[in-house]
Amino acid sequence: MISAGVEGANRGIPSSEEVRQQLDRILSSSEFRLPERARRFLEFVIDETLGGRREYLKAFTIAQAVFGRDANFDAQQDPCVRIEAGRLRRELEHYYLTAGAADEIIITIPKGGYAPAFEVRRTAEALDDALQPSREQVEDRPIAARGRPGYRYWAIAGSAAIVLVSATAVLQYMRTPDAANAPAAGAGDRPTILVERFESVTDGRLASDISRGITDDIIEKLVPFNEIGVVTAVPPNKDQAAAAQPSYALQGSVRLEGNTLRSTARLVRRADGAVIWANNYDADMQVQGVLKTQTSVAEDIATAVARPFGVMFRTDTETIAGSDDTYACVLSYYSYRNEMTSAAHDAAQSCLQRAVEKMPGDSNVAALLSLTHLDEFRFAFQLNTKPTAATLKTAKGLAEHAVQLDPNNARALQALMLASFFGNDMPEALRAGAAAYASNPNDTEVAGEYGLRLSMSGEWGKGCELVSTAVSRNAGPRGYYEVGMALCAFMRGDTQAAELWSRMSDLDYNPMHRLVLLSILGALGKGDEAREQIDWLKSKAPAVIPNIGPEVEKRLARKQDQARFFAGLRAAGLPVQTDAPLQN
Structure with missing residues (x-):
């Protein structure tokens, strides 16, 4: 069990x-x-x-x-x-x-x-007994500390720090960009996670080694997420400002039952002790071996905790909404992407512009500001924007600046990938995407966006695998990457699966999502349902229909892919004038 x-x-x-x-x-x-x-x-x-x-x-x-x-x-x-x-x-x-x-x-x-x-x-009584320290633990405490509430928590945190500090001293304080001539972001600009040593519930050397290994692996997987900081010990001066203290503690345990590794993990908000996320992970060590199983579990935990649009970002958005610090501007981007309105976009862009001026050495805010300009291309019909060459130049300049500040920042490389993509430079887009994914393969936003660009370039097999991975890890705003899975199924000829994926996507997030569904319905011969989508587009997003040709050609690189998509639209009853040949 x-x-x-x-x-x-x-x-x-x-x-x-x-x-x-x-x-x-x-x-x-x-x-x-x-x-x-x-x-x-x-x-x-x-x-x-x-x-x-x-x-x-x-x-x-x-x-x-x-x-x-x-x-x-x-x-x-x-x-x-x-x-x-x-x-x-x-x-x-x-x-x-x-x-x-x-x-x-x-x-x-x-x-x-x-x-x-x-x-x-x-039961509550049994739980209370289980949380009581052993007699040996009590006798080992300083007399003044015995019976103090929360002592066991800090004892565990302290021992975790002692075990890990020699191997991970570089992680004692949050990473900052490598800008030589600009001020870098400080610890107060983004949340910091204290990674405590995972507890070994099972006796024996193997369980102890795995608990230590999972802890180290989690730290390694968390560090590339530039939106957060990672520490392995509480700063020594507990009286210093709250901003310098870790915002969260990541705690967990490891249990071995035969060949099954069972690990629990939870993220605790240190200000009030509230558990804001918890989960368990089971793995059969016979399938991958001990080390690969340990790494896989660590990846799942790190991704669940730190992924964009995840639990920590949602929680922080609620707690510091309205603040004008740099991290609040980072959160405003993710909040806007969930909301997807013109007002939210403009607010996020303005906040990030001020943040860039205030912190010119912060690679993250430059990258996110670049993305707000690129979103004027990606989501033009949802945000009612009219992107220009000047907009693209601004976006690419910010992306290049972000990469210069931190060449390993996956978010900066993601922005450069999209800037190159919408600049019609597919080879450069894929190079930047590959670098972003290599920098942090556990960043679901990077995996999903790189997978989409690979797919649209014609590398459907490799790209769709990445999009599938992103969806399985709950990437992006709800229903966003499912439309990518719909395209993947459609391009391999599985229109039934394509319709299922399309209807699982958020059709109201972007009118282009409805265009994908319309092409699929046309290929399936579902005329009545196709007419419903055409009526919706004419009523809610009338600018889409006269611009279908260039918008699709801008996204799908191969003529045969364009032809399949346009053939579905024509079959649905939507005449499209394009240079793409009719599909046989």
Whole structure:
């Protein structure tokens, strides 16, 4: 049985009736926010497990039972089941951190499979006993500290620092850009995470080595995320300004059960001790070996914590909204990308412009300011912008400046990739994208955007794999990269999967998303549904239709890809004048 991603689950096994009652409770909760398909997914895997058929819970059977796929379904080419399972895991985690925080029965979908696990939460008395330090721990304390609330927390943090400081002294304080002649960003300009040594729950040398290794690997994976700082010890002067103290503590534990590595992780806001994120990770060490399994788990944890648009950015946006410091301007960019309105775009751009003037040595703010100008090209019909050559020149200049300040900043390289892409320099765009991905492959925004550029350049296999990875890691604003998966399926001729992915995307995020769906519907011969999309475009985004040709040609590099897309639009009833040849 596995941990439920919240503290306090014991080894008790609930009855089938208790599990079904808990399922009803989850599905009826307003905090369980997934659509009907995901609900059927959860009901199906629970019914099969309770019926003694958990060994049949494979992607193929779920695709047929829940998604209505036929016998030709290929899980390698169409990861819809894996993506939906990931969404389901995250939503169950959200439920147990909100409405289900006091529920007795815990239901999870362990990573690495689709069979659910069921547990009974430990009672409050048992949890209190488990949190009490051992007699040896009490006797080893300074007398004045015995019985002090929170002592055990700081003892763990202190020992983590002692273990890690010799190997990672360079990480004691946040990284800053390598600008030689400009002031660099200071520790107060972005949040800092204190990475505590993961606890070894299982006795023995192997578990201890893995806990130390996962901790070190997490630090290594977190450092390339330039929007955050990473430390391994609390600054010695606890009386200094709060801005110099780490904002968050990343804590966790490791347990070995046979060949299974089970790790829990949680992100704690140090100001008030609130757990703002928690999850568990299961892995079979026989599949990849100990070291690769350890690295894989560390990557998952680091990505979940630090990815753009993730939990930390959402939390910080709520707590420092309206502030005028540099990090608030960084948050304003991610907030605008979620909101996607002209007003939010203009506010983020203005804030970042002031931040660049205030902190000319900060690579991140220069990169994000560049992206706000590039978004006038990417999302022109949503933001009602009219990008010009001067806009592109400004964007590219900022991107090049950001890369000069920090050549390893993945966000700066991402901005340079997009500036080159919209400047019609595909080779340079792909070079910058490859460098961005190499700098931080765990940055889901970089992986997704680079994957899209590769795909649109004609490298659909490699590009779609990266987009799929980004989607599986919950990249970007909700529903953003799913349209990339729709294009991937469409270009390989799987129009049924393409429609599914397109409808999973956020169609209101960008009118171009509806154009993708329209081409797919045309290829499927769904005339009535296609007319609904044409009517929407004419009503809500009338500027799209007369500009379809150049907009598609600007994005899809190959003539055969353009021809397939235009053929779908024509079949949908939308006449398009282009230079692309008609597809046979």
